[in-house]
Amino acid sequence: MAALSRKHDVFQAIADPTRRKLLRLLADKEMPVTVICGHFPISRTAVSKHLRILADAGLVKERKVGRETRYRLEPTPLLELKEWLSFYERFWDNKMAMLKHYVENGKGHIVDADGDDK
Amino acid sequence: MAALSRKHDVFQAIADPTRRKLLRLLADKEMPVTVICGHFPISRTAVSKHLRILADAGLVKERKVGRETRYRLEPTPLLELKEWLSFYERFWDNKMAMLKHYVENGKGHIVDADGDDK
DNA sequence: TTGATATGAAACCAAATGGTTTCGTATAAT
DNA sequence: ATTATACGAAACCATTTGGTTTCATATCAA
The missing domain is CATH 1.10.10.10 (Winged helix-like DNA-binding domain superfamily/Winged helix DNA-binding domain)
Incomplete structure (x- = not known):
């Protein structure tokens, strides 16, 4: 691919x-x-x-x-795009996935209201 | 969107x-x-x-x-891409969808081995 | 055969793109 | 106060892009 x-x-x-x-x-x-x-x-x-x-x-x-x-x-090359996009799927509207991502990456980019990293 | x-x-x-x-x-x-x-x-x-x-x-x-x-x-704008891509989903590897598409559109672009429209 | 039709190739052009270097300015550190 | 750091803005440049017009060629029609 x-x-x-x-x-x-x-x-x-x-x-x-x-x-x-x-x-x-x-x-x-x-x-x-x-x-x-x-x-x-x-x-x-x-x-x-x-x-x-x-x-x-x-x-x-x-x-x-x-x-x-x-x-x-010939639609098949669009699969490359779909595949690329799939990496970002977890970022959409799925709180569980967000949490999972947060846990997996340690203190990631989750930020509080002060605007500083936690 | x-x-x-x-x-x-x-x-x-x-x-x-x-x-x-x-x-x-x-x-x-x-x-x-x-x-x-x-x-x-x-x-x-x-x-x-x-x-x-x-x-x-x-x-x-x-x-x-x-x-x-x-x-x-900020991943949300990628949804536009996902949406665009979704139109083409039916063309991939799904024979039923192909058939459905064929039926819906009448004698569409399905082509036989001779290379001529049916 | 003589046109007419369907299309790609070539030469050309203005604008957009991706890059650079130089300069200005705000914040942090001494 | 002075110097160093982090960054964007501006000016500039080569290449790519999206478009044009003109020309060549292959096929169909009369």
């Missing part, structure tokens, strides 16, 4: 809002570039470059059909 | 590997800038700017203690 030395990593790929919209769009169905472009206010070439970046990150797959290239979502 | 019109959004904030390391580091405990810098090969000012970006995204909180500024992780 370890990044596979791709030219573009997932984190950087999804940083751009246009690319996130692309993923969302291609999740519903496979589409040729021209159709995809209909959903964006930028040039076809610009869309093409975004698609290249997504492909480099492994997030979309292309398939030639006649003179058109159809793109579709 | 809707982005709150911050100067930097979470997606962009976590795109940089240095910033991801920072989050990871500050998850364990609150730290002043100088200590943080000890973990990175770049200048203090550079680290400071990364911290500013993380703070703008709401991912770290700062607290002045004497002449030092201590930073700590």
Whole structure:
């Protein structure tokens, strides 16, 4: 799962809002570039470059059909993101987990109202 | 949960590997800038700017203690990421979900070995 | 064959990004 | 009071990014 030395990593790929919209769009169905472009206010070439970046990150797959290239979502690299995120799961709204974390790490970053470490 | 019109959004904030390391580091405990810098090969000012970006995204909180500024992780904005990611959950390794998705969307992007739509 | 359509590649550009060094200022220590 | 420490702000710089327009090529249609 370890990044596979791709030219573009997932984190950087999804940083751009246009690319996130692309993923969302291609999740519903496979589409040729021209159709995809209909959903964006930028040039076809610009869309093409975004698609290249997504492909480099492994997030979309292309398939030639006649003179058109159809793109579709390839969701598996998002697992890397999910995995990364899972580290922080314990910090959310789970008091028990917080306590567990506190115990495990000794006098951690729990702070009282004075603003000083306990 | 809707982005709150911050100067930097979470997606962009976590795109940089240095910033991801920072989050990871500050998850364990609150730290002043100088200590943080000890973990990175770049200048203090550079680290400071990364911290500013993380703070703008709401991912770290700062607290002045004497002449030092201590930073700590603030994980809640990561929920936006989790939420975004949850949309794609159904695409992973769950054949039932795939089928459900297929049924719901009619003849979607399911493709056979010939490489043509069914 | 002769267009028209679908797309990528190349060259180019302005703005953003990640880094540096230098300077200013607030707090702590002597 | 003076010096040292901790930090942010400002100015600057090279590279990357997101966009454009123009050109080349492959396929479909007449």
